[in-house]
Amino acid sequence: MSIFARIAWSWVALLAAAGCQPTRVDGPGSAPTVATAPEPEAWWHGRVFYEVFVRSFADSTTGPLANDGVGDLQGLMERLDYLNDGDPATSSDLGVTGLWLMPINPSPSYHGYDVTDYYDIHPQYGTRDDFRRFLAECHRRGIRVIVDLVLNHSSSRHPQFERALLGDPAFRDWYIFVPPDEVPQVRGPWGQPVWQQSGGQHFFGIFWSGMPDLNYRNPAVTTEAYRIAEFWLQEMGVDGFRLDAIRHLIEDGDTMNDTPQTVEWLQRFRSHVKRTRPDALTVGEVWTSTEIVSDYVRADAIDLAFEFDLAAAILDAAKSGTADKLAYTVDNVSASYPDGRYATMITNHDLNRVASELGEDTARMKLAAGMLMTLPGVPFIYYGEEIGQVGAKPDEMIRNPMPWTGGLHGGFTGAVRPWEPLQPGHERRNVAAQDADPGSLLSHYRRLVRLRQSEPALGRGGVRSLDTGRRDVVAWERVEGDRRLTVIANLSGNEIDGYSLPAGGNARFLRDLLGDVALDASGGLTLAPHRLYVLLPAH
Ligand SMILES: [Ca+2]
Numbered sequence: 001m002s003i004f005a006r007i008a009w010s011w012v013a014l015l016a017a018a019g020c021q022p023t024r025v026d027g028p029g030s031a032p033t034v035a036t037a038p039e040p041e042a043w044w045h046g047r048v049f050y051e052v053f054v055r056s057f058a059d060s061t062t063g064p065l066a067n068d069g070v071g072d073l074q075g076l077m078e079r080l081d082y083l084n085d086g087d088p089a090t091s092s093d094l095g096v097t098g099l100w101l102m103p104i105n106p107s108p109s110y111h112g113y114d115v116t117d118y119y120d121i122h123p124q125y126g127t128r129d130d131f132r133r134f135l136a137e138c139h140r141r142g143i144r145v146i147v148d149l150v151l152n153h154s155s156s157r158h159p160q161f162e163r164a165l166l167g168d169p170a171f172r173d174w175y176i177f178v179p180p181d182e183v184p185q186v187r188g189p190w191g192q193p194v195w196q197q198s199g200g201q202h203f204f205g206i207f208w209s210g211m212p213d214l215n216y217r218n219p220a221v222t223t224e225a226y227r228i229a230e231f232w233l234q235e236m237g238v239d240g241f242r243l244d245a246i247r248h249l250i251e252d253g254d255t256m257n258d259t260p261q262t263v264e265w266l267q268r269f270r271s272h273v274k275r276t277r278p279d280a281l282t283v284g285e286v287w288t289s290t291e292i293v294s295d296y297v298r299a300d301a302i303d304l305a306f307e308f309d310l311a312a313a314i315l316d317a318a319k320s321g322t323a324d325k326l327a328y329t330v331d332n333v334s335a336s337y338p339d340g341r342y343a344t345m346i347t348n349h350d351l352n353r354v355a356s357e358l359g360e361d362t363a364r365m366k367l368a369a370g371m372l373m374t375l376p377g378v379p380f381i382y383y384g385e386e387i388g389q390v391g392a393k394p395d396e397m398i399r400n401p402m403p404w405t406g407g408l409h410g411g412f413t414g415a416v417r418p419w420e421p422l423q424p425g426h427e428r429r430n431v432a433a434q435d436a437d438p439g440s441l442l443s444h445y446r447r448l449v450r451l452r453q454s455e456p457a458l459g460r461g462g463v464r465s466l467d468t469g470r471r472d473v474v475a476w477e478r479v480e481g482d483r484r485l486t487v488i489a490n491l492s493g494n495e496i497d498g499y500s501l502p503a504g505g506n507a508r509f510l511r512d513l514l515g516d517v518a519l520d521a522s523g524g525l526t527l528a529p530h531r532l533y534v535l536l537p538a539h
Pocket residue numbers: 059060065066067068069070071072124
């Protein structure tokens with residue numbers, strides 16, 4: 001590194017260390033604009049979340065649920081040091097500061113998205129006291145926790161549905177029944193049957209017969225949803241909710257998606273959540289295109305929404321090696337949502353794992369992770385993604401146990417067998433194998449998570465994509481106050497020599513923050529294959 005670069009970098013580092021908070025910049029504007037009245041920053045902006053499937057994360061080694069082949073809350077607690085050890089000075093942990101737990105309520109299914117008791121913990125995962133201990137331990141480490149809330153439907157084995165089936169007037173209208181001779185002939189959004197049958201009775205269930213839709217036209221059901229939210233926020237102390245399948249909440253005739261009634265219901269629900277706890281977060285799963293998803297955020301129906309188009313575009317760029325789709329999507333997404341209010345990911349528990357989508361190519365996985373962590377929004381890492389866990393549908397195969405070591409069952413459990421076998425190759429693809437290797441995917445994720453959470457321009461800044469003059473190079477600028485970073489990624493498998501952005505000279509770049517190296521870009525940048533750079537310009 002040159003002396004000059006060292007001095008300039010030290011100056012910036014000093015500013016950051018002094019806690020200087022640059023003024024907020026909103027939107028994709030070509031020039032940074034200073035917001036007139038900066039709003040109080042929501043706690044989730046600038047954080048990195050991690051999505052956990054408790055059943056598959058870690059089986060406990062002590063306590064009543066130890067070594068039974070099923071992951072549980074105690075097991076998750078035993079592995080918290082891996083996620084965040086609570087000490088900002090150490091970098092041997094992943095460093096995430098948010099967790100999303102997939103459903104932890106009692107449920108007859110392995111995944112838990114059909115709930116039989118909204119006020120309790122799945123007995124295989126622990127007790128309510130276990131959850132409170134877990135939450136206290138997370139909060140002590142600076143980790144906030146949100147839980148899945150499945151409002152669209154309950155389990156068909158929920159006692160209230162069983163009573164509704166029996167004709168109990170107290171619960172009959174909690175669900176949507178029709179007489180046998182009035183069953184609509186309509187099918188659902190994916191062409192699936194939505195009118196289900198049990199014991200000669202016909203009811204609406206958009207996903208399947210085991211998940212009867214709740215009837216939110218009945219005020220009693222809304223009151224119950226409010227009570228459930230209050231319970232988790234007040235009695236249990238969670239920091240918010242991931243709201244499952246909310247675009248299907250309220251049907252209107254044959255329309256089963258995105259009805260005005262659904263948006264209005266969510267606006268009232270969010271208001272109730274904020275009355276209960278003003279800083280609670282709601283992240284919505286509205287699985288459709290940006291144009292529709294962003295309506296929910298603009299209407300303040302939810303705080304954040306998962307961005308599925310952007311996830312697909314990141315994956316497409318890493319897979320195809322071309323920037324066309326991603327460059328457009330970055331600008332479209334950032335222009336569509338207010339204040340960066342969207343949640344980002346590469347994949348989640350409903351999608352093929354990124355390692356399998358990218359042919360287990362570590363360089364491409366690092367590239368995809370780099371894009372996720374340098375774009376705006378609130379990023380979510382799906383458990384195992386950081387070590388290149390493989391998996392393609394059916395769903396069970398993208399939700400396998402986490403491989404911690406090269407030992408029996410990947411160190412996931414001390415049981416004779418885990419609830420589901422580990423993915424093949426776990427003997428070499430596991431946490432222990434990557435832990436001490438600075439070139440591993442895991443080490444790359446650790447660097448990215450740290451960089452994002454220490455750089456306000458990455459965590460909170462505005463974005464605009466840059467013309468790169470090449471289809472195999474994508475670039476964007478992140479701006480927060482006077483902090484300005486340029487991200488350039490070579491999507492191809494070839495080295496690109498003497499590269500310059502068409503709009504600007506390379507001489508202004510001093511350092512690659514990700515590689516932590518000084519640059520001499522006067523003769524153009526050398527872009528290594530499948531490599532992403534976070535470039536700090538000279539001022
Ligand atoms: Ca267990």
